[in-house]
Amino acid sequence: xxxxxxxxxxxxxxxxxxxxxxxxxxxxxxxxxxxxxxxxxxxxxxxxxxxxxxxxxxxxxxxxxxxxxxxxxxxxxxxxxxxxxxxxxxxxxxxxxxxxxxxxxxxxxxxxxxxxxxxxxxxxxxxxxxxxxxxxxxxxxxxxxxxxxxxxxxxxxxxxxxxxxxxxxxxxxxxxxxxxxxxxxxxxxxxxxxxxxxxxxxxxxxxxxxxxxxxxxxxxxxxxxxxxxxxxxxxxxxxxxxxxxxxxxxxxxxxxxxxxxxxxxxxxxxxxxxxxxxxxxxxxxxxxxxxxxxxxxxxxxxxxxxxxxxxxxxxxxxxxxxxxxxxxxxxxxxxxxxxxxxxxxxxxxxxxxxxxxxxxxxxxxxxxxxxxxxxxxxxxxxxxxxxxxxxxxxxxxxxxxxxxxxxxxxxxxxxxxxxxxxxxxxxxxxxxxxxxxxxxxxxxxxxxxxxxxxxxxxxxxxxxxxxxxxxxxxxxxxxxxxxxxxxxxxxxxxxxxxxxxxxxxxxxxxxxxxxxxxxxxxxxxxxxxxxxxxxxxxxxxxxxxxxxxxxxxxxxxxxxxxxxxxxxxxxxxxxxxxxxxxxxxxxxxxxxxxxxxxxxxxxxxxxxxxxxxxxxxxxxxxxxxxxxxxxxxxxxxxxxxxxxxxxxxxxxxxxxxxxxxxxxxxxxxxxxxxxxxxxxxxxxxxxxxxxxxxxxxxxxxxxxxxxxxxxxxxxxxxxxxxxxxxxxxxxxxxxxxxxxxxxxxxxxxxxxxxxxxxxxxxxxxxxxxxxxxxxxxxxxxxxxxxxxxxxxxxxxxxxxxxxxxxxxxxxxxxxxxxxxxxxxxxxxxxxxxxxxxxxxxxxxxxxxxxxxxxxxxxxxxxxxxxxxxxxxxxxxxxxxxx
Numbered sequence: 114x115x116x117x118x119x120x121x122x123x124x125x126x127x128x129x130x131x132x133x134x135x136x137x138x139x140x141x142x143x144x145x146x147x148x149x150x151x152x153x154x155x156x157x158x159x160x161x162x163x164x165x166x167x168x169x170x171x172x173x174x175x176x177x178x179x180x181x182x183x184x185x186x187x188x189x190x191x192x193x194x195x196x197x198x199x200x201x202x203x204x205x206x207x208x209x210x211x212x213x214x215x216x217x218x219x220x221x222x223x224x225x226x227x228x229x230x231x232x233x234x235x236x237x238x239x240x241x242x243x244x245x246x247x248x249x250x251x252x253x254x255x256x257x258x259x260x261x262x263x264x265x266x267x268x269x270x271x272x273x274x275x276x277x278x279x280x281x282x283x284x285x286x287x288x289x290x291x292x293x294x295x296x297x298x299x300x301x302x303x304x305x306x307x308x309x310x311x312x313x314x315x316x317x318x319x320x321x322x323x324x325x326x327x328x329x330x331x332x333x334x335x336x337x338x339x340x341x342x343x344x345x346x347x348x349x350x351x352x353x354x355x356x357x358x359x360x361x362x363x364x365x366x367x368x369x370x371x372x373x374x375x376x377x378x379x380x381x382x383x384x385x386x387x388x389x390x391x392x393x394x395x396x397x398x399x400x401x402x403x404x405x406x407x408x409x410x411x412x413x414x415x416x417x418x419x420x421x422x423x424x425x426x427x428x429x430x431x432x433x434x435x436x437x438x439x440x441x442x443x444x445x446x447x448x449x450x451x452x453x454x455x456x457x458x459x460x461x462x463x464x465x466x467x468x469x470x471x472x473x474x475x476x477x478x479x480x481x482x483x484x485x486x487x488x489x490x491x492x493x494x495x496x497x498x499x500x501x502x503x504x505x506x507x508x509x510x511x512x513x514x515x516x517x518x519x520x521x522x523x524x525x526x527x528x529x530x531x532x533x534x535x536x537x538x539x540x541x542x543x544x545x546x547x548x549x550x551x552x553x554x555x556x557x558x559x560x561x562x563x564x565x566x567x568x569x570x571x572x573x574x575x576x577x578x579x580x581x582x583x584x585x586x587x588x589x590x591x592x593x594x595x596x597x598x599x600x601x602x603x604x605x606x607x608x609x610x611x612x613x614x615x616x617x618x619x620x621x622x623x624x625x626x627x628x629x630x631x632x633x634x635x636x637x638x639x640x641x642x643x644x645x646x647x648x649x650x651x652x653x654x655x656x657x658x659x660x661x662x663x664x665x666x667x668x669x670x671x672x673x674x675x676x677x678x679x680x681x682x683x684x685x686x687x688x689x690x691x692x693x694x695x696x697x698x699x700x701x702x703x704x705x706x707x708x709x710x711x712x713x714x715x716x717x718x719x720x721x722x723x724x725x726x727x728x729x730x731x732x733x734x735x736x737x738x739x740x741x742x743x744x745x746x747x748x749x750x751x752x753x754x755x756x757x758x759x760x761x762x763x764x765x766x767x768x769x770x771x772x773x774x775x776x777x778x779x780x781x782x783x784x785x786x787x788x789x790x791x792x793x794x795x796x797x798x799x800x801x802x803x804x805x806x807x808x809x810x811x812x813x814x815x816x817x818x819x820x821x822x823x824x825x826x827x828x829x830x831x832x833x834x835x836x837x838x839x840x841x842x843x844x845x846x847x848x849x850x851x852x853x854x855x856x857x858x859x860x861x862x863x864x865x866x867x868x869x870x871x872x873x874x875x876x877x878x879x880x881x882x883x884x885x886x887x888x889x890x891x892x893x894x895x896x897x898x899x900x901x902x903x904x905x906x907x908x909x910x911x912x913x914x915x916x917x918x919x920x921x922x923x924x925x926x927x928x929x930x931x932x933x934x935x936x937x938x939x940x941x942x943x944x945x946x947x948x949x950x951x952x953x954x955x956x957x958x959x960x961x962x963x964x965x966x967x968x969x970x971x972x973x974x975x976x977x978x979x980x981x982x983x984x985x986x987x988x989x990x991x992x993x994x995x
Contacts, residue, residue: 127157127171127179129522134357135350137168142313142341152342155312157524160358160516162909167354168344169515171524172311175282176487177217178515178525178547180475180506180557183490189339190221190280193309194228196337197278200307207231208275209307212263213440214282214289215239216512220483222280223440225309227449229278235265236440237293238481240535240567241752241788266442266598271297276305284310284338286319291326298330306334313338358516425578426589428466428561430459430489437596438485438565452488460492463561466589471503471558475549477581478509479535479564485593486563493561506557510546510577514909517547527551531580534572535564542905546577550584559587565595620743626854627832628864633726634832635743637757638718641838641851647671668835671827671855675957678825681950682863686822686870688946693821694874696803696814697724698882701731703812703889704771704801711738712771715761717782717800718744718852719831720775720924723823723867724803728773730872735879741765746837746850749781749917752789754850758796767795774802775821778925779904779916780809780896806922806970807900818971820947823867824924827931828855832864899969907939907973918976921969923947929974930954936977938962944971 131137139152157171157179171178176186198206206229213222213236226234241262265271277297279290290308306327313336315323327334432438433455436448467474476493478486487507494505517528527550530543550556560581564573569592581588620635621627627636646668674682704712716725722744732738745757761770772786783800790798800810806818823830835853838844843851904919913919920929929935930951938955940948942964951972955962 125522126153127173127522127524128153130518130520131158131160131168131523133522135168135353136347137350138345140343140345142343150340152312152340155340159523159525160354160518161514162355162358162362162516166912167351167358168346169524170283170312170314170344171515172282174339175217175311176220176478176483176507177282177509177511180508180548183476183487183494183505183507186220186487186507187224187227187491189311190224191228193280193311193337193339194225194230196228197225197307197309198229200335200337201276201305205276205305208273209278210235210270210273210275211278211280212236212271212293213280216481216483218280218282219439219481220478220487220509221282221311223444223484224487225278225280226440226444231446232278233270233446234440234444235263235270235442236481238262238264238441240441240481264442270443272301274303276307277303278307278309280309282311284308284313284315284336287315287323291323294326294330294334298332302332304332306332308334308336310336310338311340313341314343316343361516361518425574425582426466426587428462428589428591430462430591430593431455432459432593438593439482439596440484441481442596442598444484452485456488456492457496459489460496463489463493463589463591464496467559467561467587471587473504473506473557474559474561475557475585476505476507476561476563477546477549478507479562479568479577480510480512480544482563482565482568482593483509486561489561489563489591508546508548510544512542512544514543514545515547529580529584531576532572534570534576535568536570542901544577546580549581557585559589560585561589561591563591563593565593567595623832627834628859628862629726629832630865632739633729633742633868634716634722635741636718636834636852637743637745637754637760637849638834638837638852639844639849640854641843642853642856644843644851644853646835646838646853668838668853671835671858674826674861678950678953678957681953682822682825685820685825685946685950686867689820689822690870691874691878692819693727693803693871695878695881695885697727697731697871698735698814698875698878699885699889700801700803700812700814701728702735702882702886704728705732705736706886706890707812708771708797708801709769711769712740713761713765713769714740714742714773715770716742716744716773717747717786718837719828719834720824721773721802722831722834723864724775725773726868727871730868731875734872734875744834746839746852747782747785747789748837748839748850749785751839753786755789755792756847756849758790758793760849762793762795767793768797770796772797772800774800775823776804776922776924777802777807777809777813777900778921779901779919780807780898781917783809804922804924805896808897808969809900810896811894813894818922818969820923820950820971824927825950826863829858829861830864830867833858833862903969904973907975911975911978913975913978915978918978920974920976922973923951923971926951926972926974927954929976930958930960933974934977935960936975939965939968939973939975941968941971942966947971 126132128137128139137158139156141151155173157173159169159171160167161169173179174181174185174189176183194211197209201209209229209232211222211226211229211232211234213219213225213234215237216239219236222236223234226232239262241264263271271277277294279293281290284290294306323334323336433451436451436455437444474493476486476490486509490505490507493503515525515528517525519526525547527548529546529549531546533542533544549560562577562581578588578590620637621640622631622635623629623633624631626640627634647670714725714728716722725742725744729740729742732740743757743761745754747753761767774782777783786800787798790796799812801812802810803814803821804819805813805816808816828835833855835855838851838853840851900921904916904921908914908916908919920926926938927950930938931954935955935958938951938960940951940962948971952962
């Protein structure tokens with residue numbers, strides 16, 4: 114069939130609703146109208162809960178939020194690739210590599226690579242893959258999931274001298290691109306970078322910054338976009354935008370409550386994750402869930418009996434063996450040719466699954482998986498006959514929450530909400546599909562959901578597929594095999610144990626390293642005490658947020674408490690020592706009962722180390738056990754010290770190892786540990802903690818967010834050992850991660866006194882511990898991740914858009930005040946003496962403390978969201994960006 118032409122574009126611009134109410138307008142840049150599209154042809158407008166920027170630019174040709182003709186989506190990217198080839202010339206184009214950004218631009222980057230011709234393609238990813246070493250990484254400071262990894266199967270892919278083409282959907286400030294270039298240029302310098310985007314919305318200052326950056330780098334940086342311009346924002350737009358969002362959220366909640374059932378999928382507003390009624394446009398559990406698959410003809414399986422009103426049909430695509438599902442590990446021109454050859458047959462299988470009748474079909478991709486579904490949609494669009502015209506559209510699911518309003522002048526008409534179904538590395542959370550549910554009779558007769566096999570889970574059926582089923586006549590599921598590179602590095606077999614022992618040596622112990630007794634802990638670290646690693650807090654924060662450094666590459670200057678603060682610490686210790694002793698006893702007894710009668714305690718340095726010492730002391734005092742205890746390094750975004758794990762496996766049974774930390778915040782380290790241990794056999798990835806206010810683990814001393822006094826100080830309560838350091842010039846392949854021993858602070862050290870004070874209460878809490886452990890062993894302790902959802906909500910409500918800058922819990926809030934550049938503190942209304950030290954530190958640093966309701970934590974620390982050394986003011990209004 115020949116694809117039926119799409120309906121004539123409505124005369125109403127999909128930014129009219131926002132423009133009329135807020136006065137926002139798009140102003141075309143110079144050159145518009147000379148062959149290129151105007152901004153209003155490419156962008157609509159929507160709103161989101163965001164005190165910093167309420168409006169959202171919604172692309173009409175990206176294939177993310179707005180279903181679009183796959184031919185139009187592909188042509189936009191392909192045409193940009195042709196312009197890059199023209200800019201570079203054939204010789205340079207032949208040596209170019211294209212890099213796209215997850216999640217939004219993964220498909221766009223693929224299309225640019227196709228237009229360029231012979232260029233291999235790679236996109237960044239937020240899904241770590243065991244055994245594949247990162248060839249780079251960077252932070253996207255204002256994204257919902259900030260850490261990007263580069264995981265090419267061929268480690269030489271990004272090492273060549275040819276041009277690097279970086280592709281994103283929108284070039285607003287340029288921060289993400291500059292972060293990427295800075296990271297990769299430091300590893301593999303090259304002379305030419307080309308930045309490609311659908312729209313260039315930079316301010317004059319941001320344009321000047323790119324020019325200065327290129328000059329400083331000594332490289333040429335070009336930029337190509339379909340259109341350019343700026344967003345005009347009248348005075349008071351933020352306040353008006355916030356009021357509109359609140360109004361529509363409230364109306365959606367009332368409508369849902371009045372209906373008492375699943376709300377209609379038209380319009381609505383985001384609700385706080387995990388709390389309150391679902392927004393209008395959210396799909397509720399019901400029809401279409403948990404449907405068994407049944408075999409049909411033509412490689413198709415149905416998802417329900419014939420009389421089921423919402424059948425799910427599974428189609429076997431016949432995806433060609435060896436062809437990657439996307440560019441996560443690289444996608445070569447040879448891969449592209451093989452895919453092109455296989456597409457017609459796969460389109461035939463999709464057509465057979467759809468059967469007769471559907472006039473409007475949506476092919477729905479899944480987050481980073483954009484290119485493969487786009488090409489399938491494109492092939493389906495071109496595969497029919499004039500006798501059976503079908504309108505095919507393409508879009509994908511996303512992590513980004515946006516307000517939905519059912520108005521033709523608004524870009525996001527409907528919204529479906531469903532939980533993540535692919536066990537994401539950054540934790541569970543809501544996902545969204547926009548403009549899929551029907552509005553004014555414009556729904557889809559069938560939806561083809563395309564996922565990779567990693568996402569083909571039970572959660573897919575109870576989540577996304579169940580959300581789709583009530584809003585379309587037919588749901589077809591197509592699963593593409595997740596590509597796993599062959600480059601898997603052996604971890605535990607080489608080198609042999611004897612060689613490991615010789616290369617890595619023995620753990621560091623006190624008093625030569627740390628003020629703890631030698632038997633209390635062995636540090637699987639290298640001593641960097643003689644290396645100058647400290648930098649002022651403001652310098653570190655600027656470098657970290659600008660992407661020029663990772664937080665583990667330097668150390669903050671050690672905070673030395675004032676006499677007033679020291680007295681506050683002593684008072685806090687006196688007040689909470691018995692409470693701590695009880696939590697120590699509870700977690701230790703739970704470990705002995707469930708994990709191992711003779712565990713090897715491995716604390717995560719350094720917050721976990723005082724807890725590990727205390728757990729060892731409890732086991733010794735109550736059971737006469739002499740448990741081994743080691744401290745190892747784990748770094749967010751970089752993983753656990755692999756050499757430390759090799760050393761542990763060479764000396765102990767990995768099954769006996771129990772990883773210990775002080776507390777959970779949002780659970781980032783919990784997930785980091787689970788991902789890191791995927792490469793190692795025998796280790797249990799489940800961490801145990803003293804306090805689990807975020808409900809991230811199954812083994813804990815308490816789930817209350819109370820003051821752990823060791824969080825009040827830095828090295829002086831942690832054996833005089835710094836936080837750990839991971840820097841390539843200091844930590845080689847045969848080294849442990851590093852740390853410093855601050856011998857010069859011995860006069861202020863309270864590490865041993867802290868442990869002794871808590872241990873003095875062991876006897877008095879023993880009976881309470883026994884009763885509590887008995888209850889816990891019989892209880893359902895499944896993590897709910899309530900803290901993670903709260904962090905996501907706070908990140909949005911306060912306009913931060915980076916969960917890494919939201920630090921929940923008393924311990925994490927204290928760290929923010931001691932080591933980072935704090936912006937403000939959120940305190941649970943009515944929180945008492947547990948927060949006295951937080952209030953004092955906040956007062957000393959001039960940071961406001963805002964009392965709020967509904968926190969699962971006692972308090973939350975917010976790091977300054979756009980810090981440079983010119984940033985002033987806790988309200989963020991005086992933030993200066995270099």
